[in-house]
Structure formats: structure tokens, C-alpha cells
Amino acid sequence: MxxxxxxxxxxxxxxxxxxxxxxxxxxxxxxxxxxxxxxxxxxxxxxxxxxxxxxxxxxxxxxxxxxxxxxxxxxxxxxxxxxxxxxxxxxxxxxxxxxxxxxxxxxxxxxxxxxxxxxxxxxxxxxxxxxxxxxxxxxxxxxxxxxxxxxxxxxxxxxxxxxxxxxxxxxxxxxxxxxxxxxxxxxxxxxxxxxxxxxxxxxxxxxRDNMLNLDFSDLQSLVENSGNECCFGYGEGAGPDKAAQALRELLEGPMLEKGRVIANSGAMILSVTGGPDLSLSELEMIHKRFQAAARSGARISMGAAVLDGWAGRLALTVLAAEHWMPAARGPAEPAPPGPLSFFDDGSAKEERPRRSRKGTQQSELPLGSLGNDRGRFQDVAPTLYDGADLDIPTFIRRGIRIST
Ligand SMILES: Nc1nc2c(ncn2[C@@H]2O[C@H](COP(=O)(O)OP(=O)(O)OP(=O)(O)O)[C@@H](O)[C@H]2O)c(=O)[nH]1
Ligand SMILES: [Mg+2]
Structure with missing residues (x-):
């Protein structure tokens, strides 16, 4: 729930x-x-x-x-x-x-x-x-x-x-x-x-209401049993070979240390985003590849979302918990690892304690005259890289102007 x-x-x-x-x-x-x-x-x-x-x-x-x-x-x-x-x-x-x-x-x-x-x-x-x-x-x-x-x-x-x-x-x-x-x-x-x-x-x-949904409790189960640490990887592909491309980027790329993180993780969430052409065989292929790359008994959960405008594209995001330990007891205990969990194990989750609700508040901005200089950090040794002072706000350094 x-x-x-x-x-x-x-x-x-x-x-x-x-x-x-x-x-x-x-x-x-x-x-x-x-x-x-x-x-x-x-x-x-x-x-x-x-x-x-x-x-x-x-x-x-x-x-x-x-x-x-x-x-x-x-x-x-x-x-x-x-x-x-x-x-x-x-x-x-x-x-x-x-x-x-x-x-x-x-x-x-x-x-x-x-x-x-x-x-x-x-x-x-x-x-x-x-x-x-x-x-x-x-x-x-x-x-x-x-x-x-x-x-x-x-x-x-x-x-x-x-x-x-x-x-x-x-x-x-x-x-x-x-x-x-x-x-x-x-x-x-x-x-x-x-x-x-x-x-x-x-x-x-x-x-969203997706093809394969991820429930809040599934995420809760992963993060609460993760030993406070997860790894994240992202891969994408385009064209007829899109699933294989995304898999290659993820499993052979540096974000997940060429697959080492997947091989060590006790649990992971795979999130697939694609267009209306996202096929069952692509999902099967993704799941099989992760199953082969993961350690035996790892809990692999997969969700998939189909978005308009994503035809011919596929993105794969992974959250992997290397130090995942199943909860010892209680309602947060996940189901034993199965061949493929689509987040429907029905395990109810205990609600976390919450306080009474308060209105969301937006603070006012005191917009004084601010220049491009280092202000009161003038005398502090700057962190320089390639001539850029990393202590100067990034958007000024990069000249970024985001339209409102
Ligand atoms: N992804 C991303 N990382 C950035 C960017 N600018 C800086 N960083 C990284 O973020 C780190 C912290 O820099 P800032 O975000 O500028 O620092 P801050 O948290 O705003 O702290 P102060 O500027 O000291 O108040 C840097 O060491 C960079 O590694 C950016 O535009 N994008
Ligand atoms: Mg800053």
C-alpha cells in the first residue's frame, strides 16, 4: 500500500x-x-x-x-x-x-x-x-x-x-x-x-499508472534495508537496438563499475522508460540480462513507463543496494526473491510516524545588489580549476540564465 x-x-x-x-x-x-x-x-x-x-x-x-x-x-x-x-x-x-x-x-x-x-x-x-x-x-x-x-x-x-x-x-x-x-x-x-x-x-x-508500476512501499523496502547506501546507474538507447544499447551503457559503463555493483547487490529496482513501441521482449531481455549479471537470489524489481513522444527511445535507470539485508521481521519484510517481482507482492507497510500537517511556506528572497565578485569571500583562497573559481556561484560562472 x-x-x-x-x-x-x-x-x-x-x-x-x-x-x-x-x-x-x-x-x-x-x-x-x-x-x-x-x-x-x-x-x-x-x-x-x-x-x-x-x-x-x-x-x-x-x-x-x-x-x-x-x-x-x-x-x-x-x-x-x-x-x-x-x-x-x-x-x-x-x-x-x-x-x-x-x-x-x-x-x-x-x-x-x-x-x-x-x-x-x-x-x-x-x-x-x-x-x-x-x-x-x-x-x-x-x-x-x-x-x-x-x-x-x-x-x-x-x-x-x-x-x-x-x-x-x-x-x-x-x-x-x-x-x-x-x-x-x-x-x-x-x-x-x-x-x-x-x-x-x-x-x-x-x-503514474504505468505498464508495470512501482509502489511507494517497494521503494521503501529497498531503501530501508539498503544499509543506507544505494548506487545509481543510467543508460539509454535509440532505434531498433535501443534496449541492447541501454543495457550495454549500464552494465559495461563506469557508473555501475562495469557491472561490479550489480553483481554485488542484494536488491535492485529497474525502471524502464520507453515509447508506445516498448515491447514485452525488450522488457524480458532487460530482466534476463540483469538476472544473469546479478548475484544468485538477488531481488530484482522492475517497473516500466510508456511516455508519449518516446517512440524509438528507451532509458533504463537502476537503483541497486549492495548492502541490502532483508528485514528480520515485521510488516516491512519483503517477499522472498522470486523470478520476477513486478512490485505486487502485496506486503503492507507500516506507516512511518508523522506529525500534524502544516502549510507549505515559501520564503521571501532578499534580493540586494549582488555582483559577480566574490563578495565577502574576497580574502578566502579560491578553488580554481582551469581559470574558473568554483566558489563563485555556478550559474554566474557558467553564465546560465534560466527563463522563469
Ligand atoms: N551537476 C553539477 N554539479 C555542479 C555544478 N556546479 C558545481 N557542481 C558540483 O557541486 C559542488 C558544489 O558546488 P556548488 O553547488 O556550487 O556549491 P554550493 O552547495 O552551492 O555551496 P556554496 O556555493 O559554497 O554556497 C562542486 O564541487 C561541483 O562538484 C553544476 O552546475 N552541475
Ligand atoms: Mg553555491
Whole structure:
């Protein structure tokens, strides 16, 4: 059973679960801006940032500004402690943001100040409010330097105790998929594409009446027994060979370490997105290939969505739990592994404790005059790569203008 079906949101059919997607910090805001551009039926998406200019420029409708006092609307300048203080300054706004939902998909590009410091605070609040939290995070490319990498690892360690599962994509894993000499902006755009496709693929299955549905409880079962860690992979194909192409990209590519992650995982969710031409034989082939690649007894669950405009295309998203352990007892215990679970094992799930509902609140933006300079971080050693200062908000660095 999907949780909390008693209070469907406006807009037609009952949602299978109420999903809130939040991007914390500049990089995550860019990923979600990217995702929204190609998302016909999106869930509620919010941006949380210390950076007033980044929020103002973002195409994301729901914006929560944090840390007006400590960060003065200028970003955290790569300082994770400042990001944490900023979130603590606006606990009420963050609580109001999440309190109406069942599932939080929290996106954070770790390594800078805001996401690294604030994402663990948001995850803690979501836990207190009874949401299931699936955090999608990236860690920096090696070329961004040791300081960012270390800070990202600290952020990851701080996030794990509060998220039900963290899906971590080290940017460096994608490095092998980029040709040498790829400009910085293009490298991040590639990460944006991978992350946004993964989040969209999962949400599409949760939210729609699909050919093969994914139920909230199935996701809950995977993440709650995942040992707090999942891996994520994405592959796509086009033309008559589309399923084989997508499989090759996933099982032989670097995102899932050339199949090593699949071979080690105790449970995984496969999400297939295709057009009206998506065939049963393609689904069978995908399932068989994963069964062959997975370890014996692994629980493989598959959902498939057919979207208009996707004829001739196929995308495959995987969430895999390497440290998955079946629950020892209780209603959350999953069914024993079968040949093919289409998420219909009927295992009822206990509702997570929730507090009384509060109205969602949108913070106001104090839009002062902000220039392209480093503001009060003028005296802090910049994180430079290829002439670009990574502590300057990404959208300014990349000259991104997202239309509103
Ligand atoms: N996918 C993606 N990642 C990005 C982008 N820009 C930066 N990143 C990554 O995100 C990490 C954190 O950078 P930001 O998102 O700019 O930092 P922040 O969380 O906003 O923190 P402050 O800017 O210090 O307040 C970087 O180290 C990069 O690895 C982007 O446009 N897309
Ligand atoms: Mg920023």
C-alpha cells in the first residue's frame, strides 16, 4: 500500500505517494533546473540555497532562502559550516517545506558550502517529520582538488545517519565517459543530465499508472534495508537496438563499475522508460540480462513507463543496494526473491510516524545588489580549476540564465 493516501494533493488522480524533490545548493539547483526542462508532469520541486542570486535566476518555482543572517544572501563560499549554520537559522521554513510529503528526494552536489552543510540538516528535519528520504548526491571531480573532496566526504558522513538511503554518484566515475579536454561547463552539464534522468525515471514510475508500476512501499523496502547506501546507474538507447544499447551503457559503463555493483547487490529496482513501441521482449531481455549479471537470489524489481513522444527511445535507470539485508521481521519484510517481482507482492507497510500537517511556506528572497565578485569571500583562497573559481556561484560562472 502506498503511504498516506488519505490526503491527495490537488490536480486529479490520487498520487501514489506525495513526492517532494529538493535541490540544496547551486549544483543541485542546476541539476533540477535541467530536469524540469524535460519533465512533462513534474512533482513539486524546490530549491534551497544561501545564494539569493542563484535562487532568483533559477527556473524552479518553489524557493527557500536560508541563512540570511549568517550568509547574507551571498552563498556559503565553500564553507560547509556556514551552510550548516544557514540551515539551522531557517529550521522552521525547512520543516514547513517538507511536512506535507511522504517521500523526499533530496539532491545535493557535495563539496561546496551550502549543500554539504545544509543537506544533512534538511534530511534530519525530514526524518523528524516522518518522510522517507532518498538522497541523490554527487562528490566532486578529482580535478576540483582535495579540499572539496574531503569536505564532500564529511558531508556524506553527516547525511547518512538521517537519510534512509544515499545514492552517491562520484563525478569522477563519469570522467571516463567524457572525452579528454571536455570543458568544465560541459562536464557539469553531463552530470546534470545523468542525475536528472535518474530522478525523473524513478519519479515517473512512482507517480503514474504505468505498464508495470512501482509502489511507494517497494521503494521503501529497498531503501530501508539498503544499509543506507544505494548506487545509481543510467543508460539509454535509440532505434531498433535501443534496449541492447541501454543495457550495454549500464552494465559495461563506469557508473555501475562495469557491472561490479550489480553483481554485488542484494536488491535492485529497474525502471524502464520507453515509447508506445516498448515491447514485452525488450522488457524480458532487460530482466534476463540483469538476472544473469546479478548475484544468485538477488531481488530484482522492475517497473516500466510508456511516455508519449518516446517512440524509438528507451532509458533504463537502476537503483541497486549492495548492502541490502532483508528485514528480520515485521510488516516491512519483503517477499522472498522470486523470478520476477513486478512490485505486487502485496506486503503492507507500516506507516512511518508523522506529525500534524502544516502549510507549505515559501520564503521571501532578499534580493540586494549582488555582483559577480566574490563578495565577502574576497580574502578566502579560491578553488580554481582551469581559470574558473568554483566558489563563485555556478550559474554566474557558467553564465546560465534560466527563463522563469
Ligand atoms: N551537476 C553539477 N554539479 C555542479 C555544478 N556546479 C558545481 N557542481 C558540483 O557541486 C559542488 C558544489 O558546488 P556548488 O553547488 O556550487 O556549491 P554550493 O552547495 O552551492 O555551496 P556554496 O556555493 O559554497 O554556497 C562542486 O564541487 C561541483 O562538484 C553544476 O552546475 N552541475
Ligand atoms: Mg553555491
Amino acid at each position: 502506498a503511504a498516506n493516501m488519505d490526503n491527495p494533493k490537488e490536480g486529479g488522480r490520487d498520487p501514489r505517494c506525495r513526492v517532494l524533490v529538493v535541490g540544496v545548493g547551486g549544483g543541485a539547483g542546476n541539476v533540477l533546473g535541467h530536469a524540469l526542462a524535460d519533465w512533462p508532469d513534474p512533482p513539486t520541486v524546490a530549491a534551497v540555497n544561501t545564494d539569493a542570486r542563484a535562487l532568483a535566476e533559477s527556473g524552479i518555482g518553489l524557493k527557500v532562502m536560508i541563512g540570511r543572517t549568517v550568509a547574507k544572501g551571498m552563498g556559503a563560499g565553500g564553507d560547509a559550516e556556514l551552510g550548516r549554520l544557514a540551515a539551522n537559522e531557517d529550521l522552521d521554513a525547512l520543516r514547513a517545506l517538507v511536512s506535507e510529503y511522504d517521500l523526499l528526494i533530496l539532491m545535493a552536489s557535495l563539496g561546496g558550502g551550502t549543500a554539504t552543510g545544509a543537506a544533512p540538516v534538511l534530511a534530519r528535519i525530514a526524518r523528524e517529520e516522518g518522510l522517507l528520504t532518498l538522497a541523490y548526491v554527487t562528490t566532486p571531480f578529482d580535478f576540483e582538488g582535495a579540499r572539496r573532496q574531503e569536505q564532500a566526504q564529511e558531508g556524506l558522513a553527516a547525511l547518512k545517519p538521517f537519510a534512509d538511503a544515499v545514492v552517491c554518484l562520484p563525478n569522477q566515475r563519469l570522467h571516463a565517459m567524457l572525452s579528454p579536454g571536455t570543458p568544465l561547463g560541459e562536464a557539469f552539464a553531463f552530470v546534470d543530465r545523468m542525475m536528472s534522468a535518474g530522478i525523473r525515471g524513478l519519479w515517473t514510475l512512482l507517480a
